Amino acid sequence: MNKIITLGLAGLFVFAVGCKRQDIKHDATDSIETVAFNDEPSVRGDSEISSDLKIAYFDFDKSDLTGESLEILKENASYLSKKPSLKIVVEGHTDNRGTSEYNLSLGQRRALKVKDYYVNFGIAPNRIATISYGSEKPVIDENNDAAWAKNRRAETKTLNK
Amino acid sequence: MLLKKNIFSCLAFLFLLSVSHAQNNVYLSLSSAGKKRSDIAIDNFTASDRNANSIKYAKLFKDVIENDLILSRYFNIMREASEYIGDNISEKLSYFAKAGSAVLLSASVSSSNEDSISIEITMFDVESGGVIWSEKHKGNVSDYRYIAHEASDEIVKRFIGDTGIARTKIVFVNNCTKHKELYVIDYDGYNIRRLTRDDKINILPRWSPVGDKIIYTSYLYNNPDLFYLDIVKNRRGIISKYQGLNATGVFSPDGGAILLTLSRGNFPNLYLINASGGILQKLTAGSCIDTSPSFAPNGQEIVFISDRFGYPQLYIMNVAGGNVKRLSTNGFCDSPSWSPRGDKIVFTMRRGKSNYDLYIYDLPTAKITRLTDQQGKNENPSWSPDGRFVAFCSNRSGKGEIYIMAIDGSGTRKLTEIPGNSYTPAWSPVLAK
Numbered sequence: 186m187n188k189i190i191t192l193g194l195a196g197l198f199v200f201a202v203g204c205k206r207q208d209i210k211h212d213a214t215d216s217i218e219t220v221a222f223n224d225e226p227s228v229r230g231d232s233e234i235s236s237d238l239k240i241a242y243f244d245f246d247k248s249d250l251t252g253e254s255l256e257i258l259k260e261n262a263s264y265l266s267k268k269p270s271l272k273i274v275v276e277g278h279t280d281n282r283g284t285s286e287y288n289l290s291l292g293q294r295r296a297l298k299v300k301d302y303y304v305n306f307g308i309a310p311n312r313i314a315t316i317s318y319g320s321e322k323p324v325i326d327e328n329n330d331a332a333w334a335k336n337r338r339a340e341t342k343t344l345n346k
Numbered sequence: 347m348l349l350k351k352n353i354f355s356c357l358a359f360l361f362l363l364s365v366s367h368a369q370n371n372v373y374l375s376l377s378s379a380g381k382k383r384s385d386i387a388i389d390n391f392t393a394s395d396r397n398a399n400s401i402k403y404a405k406l407f408k409d410v411i412e413n414d415l416i417l418s419r420y421f422n423i424m425r426e427a428s429e430y431i432g433d434n435i436s437e438k439l440s441y442f443a444k445a446g447s448a449v450l451l452s453a454s455v456s457s458s459n460e461d462s463i464s465i466e467i468t469m470f471d472v473e474s475g476g477v478i479w480s481e482k483h484k485g486n487v488s489d490y491r492y493i494a495h496e497a498s499d500e501i502v503k504r505f506i507g508d509t510g511i512a513r514t515k516i517v518f519v520n521n522c523t524k525h526k527e528l529y530v531i532d533y534d535g536y537n538i539r540r541l542t543r544d545d546k547i548n549i550l551p552r553w554s555p556v557g558d559k560i561i562y563t564s565y566l567y568n569n570p571d572l573f574y575l576d577i578v579k580n581r582r583g584i585i586s587k588y589q590g591l592n593a594t595g596v597f598s599p600d601g602g603a604i605l606l607t608l609s610r611g612n613f614p615n616l617y618l619i620n621a622s623g624g625i626l627q628k629l630t631a632g633s634c635i636d637t638s639p640s641f642a643p644n645g646q647e648i649v650f651i652s653d654r655f656g657y658p659q660l661y662i663m664n665v666a667g668g669n670v671k672r673l674s675t676n677g678f679c680d681s682p683s684w685s686p687r688g689d690k691i692v693f694t695m696r697r698g699k700s701n702y703d704l705y706i707y708d709l710p711t712a713k714i715t716r717l718t719d720q721q722g723k724n725e726n727p728s729w730s731p732d733g734r735f736v737a738f739c740s741n742r743s744g745k746g747e748i749y750i751m752a753i754d755g756s757g758t759r760k761l762t763e764i765p766g767n768s769y770t771p772a773w774s775p776v777l778a779k
Contacts (some may be wrong), residue, residue, distance in 0.1 A: 225589040225611040228569050246657075282483065284680035284694060284702065284725055285549065285770065287658050289570070289593050290607060290614040290635040297613060315611065316569055316590050321526070321547050 187233040225314045226344060228274040237264050238273075241299060243337040246283065248294040250302060254339075258299060261341050262306035272344040274314040275299045280333035292317030299339045314344070384436065384505070387424040387447035387472070388412055389438060391465070394454040396698075403463050403487065404455040407494045412684060413534060414512040417759075419734070419752055428523075436475060443472045448547030450776060451501070463487045467497050469504070485779070491536060491779050499776070511730045515774045516737050517541070517551040517560050518748050522766025528575070533750075533773070535762040543573055546572075550594055550770055555601045557777045561585065563593045572623075573608060579644040586623040590614075594637050598665075599645040605629075616650060618665070629667035638692075639682045639730060649673075649682040649691050660693060660707070673707055675714065681726045685733045692717070692727040692736055692753070704738055717755055728773045737761065737771040 238261050241254035250258065267272060277292030277299075296315035304310050325332035361699060391408040393400035415421045424447045435452075442450050445692045450470040457463045464484030471478050472483040485493045495512035502510030516531045519526045528541040528548050542548050544566050552564040560575045572586040572595045577640050586592040590609030597604055598618075603626060616629040616636050630636040634654040641648055646665055660673040660682050677697035683693055691707040704717040704724045718724040722742035729736055730750075743760075746767035761771070767768045 210523075227589060248400075283678070284638075286594050286607075286638040287635060287653075287678075287680050289591060290637045293591050293609045294613045294633075294635065296611075304433075314589055315609065317609070317614075318547070318565070321549060321565075 226272045226311065228314045228316055228344060231244060237261075238341040238343070240341075241339045242334065243295055243339070244334070245280070245337065246291070248277075248291065248298050249306075250298055255302070258302050260304070262303050265303065265308050265312075266306065269309075269312075272312050272314070273303075274316060274342050274344055275303075276340045276342065277315070277317040278322060278336055278338050278340070279320045280325075280336040281323065281328070282333065283320070285319060285321070289317050289319035289321075292319045295337075295339045299341065353647045359612045363664055368653050373555040383420060383422045385424055385449075386415060387442040387445065387450045388415075389450055389452040391453040391455055393456065394466075395456045397457050397485070398458045399460065399463070400455045402610055403457065403465075403490055404453070407453065407455060407465050407497075408493055410494035410534075411453075411498050414495060414510070415501065417534060418502055418512075420502060421759055435470075439470060439472050441473050441493065444554070447472055449478065450613055452498075452692075457487070461486055461488075463490055463493065465493065465497060467500070469501070471676050489779060491532065495532075508732055509776055511732050511735070511776065513776050514731060515557075515777060516728075516748065516761065516771050517553065517774070518739075519549055519551065519769040520764060520766050521769075522764065524770070527672055527762075528560070529768075530560075530577070531762060538762060538764065541577070552772050553774045554597050555775060557775045560772075561595045561604065563595065563596065572604070584623075585621065586619055588623075594639065596639055596641060599643055605639045605648065607639075616648075616667075627667065629663070629665075638680055638682060642684045643686055643688045647684075649684055651680050651682065660691065674712060675705075675707070678702075683727055683729055683736075685729050686731055687733045690733070690753075692729065694725045694727065694738075704736065717751065717753065726770045728771050731775050735773075737773050740767050741767075741769060 239257045241257050244251060275296040278297030279288040279291050296317055298316050300313045303313055323336040325335050390696050391404040393404050398589060406692055412423055416423055439450065450472050452468045452470060453465050455465050462484065464482055466480060466482045468480040469478040474490055477494055483493050483497045488778050492513065498512040499510035511533060516533060517528060519529045520529050525545045526547045526549060528551055529538055530541055531538040547565040549563050552559050553560055558576060558578045563570050564573045567588065570591050570593055571584050572592040574580060574585050575582050588608050588610045588674055590611060591614050593607050595604050595606035596746050604619050606617060607614045607756055613633045614635060614637060615631060616639055618627040618629060619625050634652055636650060636652045639648050639650040647662055648665060649662050650659060652661050658678050660675055660679050661670055662673065663670040675695060677695040679693050679695045681691040682691050689709050693705055694702045695705050696702045701720055702723045702725055703720065706715045706717060722740050724738055724740045727736040727738040735750055735752050737748060739746055746769050748761040748768045748771045749758055750761055
């Protein structure tokens with residue numbers, strides 16, 4: 186039901202044609218709801234990094250959780266289990282060595298692996314959204330091993346709504 | 347081969363029909379030249395009404411059309427034309443006959459008022475002095491480049507048989523504002539226009555089959571949603587906003603459906619959706635990466651990448667998700683794009699430690715030809731609508747820029763000089779004004 190309503194909302198949001206010819210501007214009246222699916226909360230609206238949640242890092246072209254990542258995620262998970270009202274989004278990121286399309290999917294797979302870990306720890310799946318930025322949002326925009334290692338990551342952020 | 351010859355003979359016959367005084371087979375030799383380019387002489391474009399506006403636009407029209415004909419790579423332009431001064435057409439024709447050109451392009455420009463402009467193109471057969479054809483193109487002065495492109499496309503069509511690509515644009519992403527925004531530019535590098543002003547991440551733009559819309563993925567609302575821009579009606583909206591990825595969207599050739607990658611709280615897979623985001627069909631399943639789809643021009647088959655056997659490879663399947671077949675490549679592949687003629691797939695591939703280069707997979711022969719050779723990272727190729735060129739992104743200059751090259755590997759040119767990095771070009775179909 187919810188799906189049908191939001192699909193309807195996904196239809197037209199248009200904006201005044203009278204704006205400057207140079208730019209196409211967006212309309213602030215766009216529906217802010219995401220099509221709900223698979224019990225994931227919407228990440229629409231702002232998310233913020235909680236200082237109590239840490240970043241997990243990955244090996245090149247891999248979405249497997251490393252020993253180091255498992256330690257970090259365990260800390261995050263125990264924090265989340267103490268705050269059952271918190272909803273979170275897991276953002277998957279990659280370095281810029283692959284191609285942009287593949288990296289979007291690789292980032293999504295990383296986010297899912299982290300979500301799976303949290304769910305197995307006992308966090309309710311409907312508290313966890315996943316998205317991918319692929320290689321679009323590097324922490325360090327450089328081409329070297331140190332930068333790449335920092336960019337291959339999954340960030341867990343709280344949803345502030 | 348025989349068929350080709352017949353087509354050209356037919357064309358030549360049509361030309362001869364339309365020319366009262368033509369006596370030889372000059373058009374046949376022009377159009378059947380194949381890889382060899384033909385000489386075309388271009389006369390000074392004149393202002394028939396001697397109006398100052400017409401004089402100004404005569405010069406501008408000539409620059410645009412001459413450049414279009416060069417970029418088409420069908421013709422050699424005889425530049426002596428611009429140095430020849432004289433009004434007598436028979437003197438001109440004998441001049442160009444001596445210079446060795448078979449045809450002479452002449453044009454006269456007139457403007458009935460300040461806002462409108464018209465150009466009458468006349469193509470002469472140099473040897474006979476006959477008019478091959480003459481045609482008028484007119485419109486608003488602010489559209490003079492489009493009017494000129496229209497004339498250029500007509501010239502290509504008359505000689506080659508296929509419509510030219512002068513009325514096309516390229517949409518791409520640039521980050522000179524520190525944010526990835528969409529820009530659109532004419533295929534010849536003019537008329538750049540910014541389409542988005544979001545201060546967010548906008549990526550992977552693609553055209554609708556008739557060129558009225560551009561679809562792309564945007565993080566405007568903090569989720570990678572699939573948006574459309576209606577560039578005719580100047581509107582924008584969201585097509586698909588399932589939680590997670592709504593990325594690598596492409597229109598079906600009939601424009602009725604969109605193929606894209608959705609994650610929907612799970613592993614990314616390929617889906618077919620309708621124009622309002624409703625799911626028509628899930629095409630792939632499983633925990634591997636299946637993405638970067640491109641339709642065959644017949645709308646029945648799809649090429650995409652999958653890492654189901656360890657690393658991203660090219661696969662073909664039908665639109666129902668069946669008959670999956672791997673193409674024989676041996677590197678990390680992405681961004682496959684099916685050619686408008688249906689016989690080729692251009693893609694980017696990295697072998698071993700080397701950089702990404704562009705390759706063409708020829709479907710009838712299963713042969714792979716390399717287009718770029720380790721000049722930086724070469725990605726996201728997009729076909730011109732006539733299937734003779736690709737636009738792509740390369741960082742060979744030290745930053746990401748858009749280039750165009752002929753698929754025989756020749757004539758690489760940078761599309762434009764623009765600050766920041768540019769990415770993911772998509773070539774439009776031939777556009778209405």
